[in-house]
Amino acid sequence: MKSLEIAVLGGGNGSYAAAVDLTEKGHEVRLWRRDAEAFQEVLAKQQIILKDHNGSRVVSLSLASTDIKEVIQGAKLIVIPLPAFAQQALAKQLAPVLEDGQVLFLPPGTFGSFLMAKVLGEEGCKAKVSFAETGTLPYLARKYDEQSVSISGRATRLPTGVFPSNQSDDALEILKIAFPAIEPIQDALDGALMNAGSIIHPPLILMNAGPIEHFDRWDIHNEGTQPSIRNVHKVLDEERVRVREALGYLAPHFPLDDHYNVEGEEWMYGNGAHDKLVDGKDWFEPLNLNKHRYMREDIACGLAFLVSLGEWLGVPVPTAAGLLQIASAVIGEDLRTTGRTLENLNLASKTKEELKEILNKGLHHYEVS
Known part of the structure; x- marks a missing residue:
């Protein structure tokens, strides 16, 4: 199996689950969390305890860090299982550290792909990246505490759309290495409207x-x-x-x-x-x-x-x-x-045709600010 350098961002259920599961699948996984105090035990041991149907065990990460640049640098895939309300602030932190060719995966996204791309542009980010979003987390997971996670189920089907969709082939090729359950769909809005x-x-x-x-x-x-x-x-x-x-x-x-x-x-x-x-x-x-x-x-x-x-x-x-x-x-x-509405995303004045063009080609083709 091909191995990827993967950055996982966040300290919630989905982030911990992704970090340990992708590590056990043979990928080089770096985990970033903003809250250093809550992250203290994981930072000290560079490990997370995983419990699933195979029992309980310790999983050693490639890196656990509060330095977002250190975690992002060189990663081909960036997994972001954060709540939708955290996406705007995270995009501002990512703007100066993203690199060309990276794929940012939002499971689920709630149309966060568009929002984050918009914020990156406003922050002057020049990196050529793509986004993908799906309808649910890849895991049914719960953290017992700040150093362990339980995975009770894994997604078997992940309908996933890419923004901009004209980059779908390249983005999905990377994503499927980490998440074989991904099923390609039309675009990111298609993915957003799968949100369970x-x-x-x-x-x-x-x-x-x-x-x-x-x-x-x-x-x-x-x-x-x-x-x-x-x-x-x-x-x-x-x-x-x-x-x-x-x-x-x-x-x-x-x-x-x-x-x-x-x-x-x-x-x-x-x-x-x-x-x-x-x-x-x-x-x-x-x-x-x-x-x-x-x-x-x-x-x-x-x-x-x-x-x-x-x-x-x-x-x-x-x-x-x-x-x-x-x-x-x-x-x-x-x-x-x-709330997150077409009006607050500055899309309400667009026609369906204009929206489809943005979904396909990205933001630089249209003024949405």
Whole structure:
């Protein structure tokens, strides 16, 4: 197997999982994290403890560092499993250290490929890089603490689009070495509209808001996933698919029903993934409705983006819009105004044809600032 130099950025579940999994696959992996205090044990030992179906073991990294230039330098692939709300600030840090030919992978992206490319341009970055984004993390993972991670599942299908899409062949060739489950799709917006979190999590946290705030423990993926909530999931996902179709994106759309069904079309984590998820002990986590990434990423970024796209296209998305309005009321912030929208990305004035041209050729062909 061909080996890559890979930089993994971040200190969350997905970043730790990527660092250890890609290391065990034979790649040279360097891990960067901004928070030196939380990263202290990993920095000292240059190791992370991994637990999965094969047991528990120590994985030694090529490098763990808080120096972003040291981690980025020479890496062919840069894996960024950070929340969408961190992408803008990270792009500013990356601007002076990126190199020609690097591929930045956002799993998932929430159209962060466009946002980060825009910020890099504003920061004067001259490196010729490409972005790719997919619909979910490559791993079902949870950190026990700041020096260990548990991986309970790995993605079997990763629909992935590249920005700009005219660089797809080269970018996907690199990506498939690290993530063989990648399936090429049209472009980065195609990838953004595969984002499962923006469909799964808004109904789960908003329709379970009372139990979340009342009980000391409430698992939204287990007792919180009841038939009434699944009905909302289904309608919300149908709105996502209608938006995709209005943009000319073709099946497979990876409908959320396939995540819950034991049989039928294989979803991103394989058949029966939901049952495996709730059977494990890793998936419960406490929720602060104001701060949690399900609100700040999946609703403020993902759901707001879907609503703005639907309105721009003239495609009704009443369930998405209603959930976004309820979320805004819950946290006291108008997320349709402040969230990740076509308006805030300076794309609302573009035609569909102009947007497709930007997706294909990149930002330097159009003024979007």
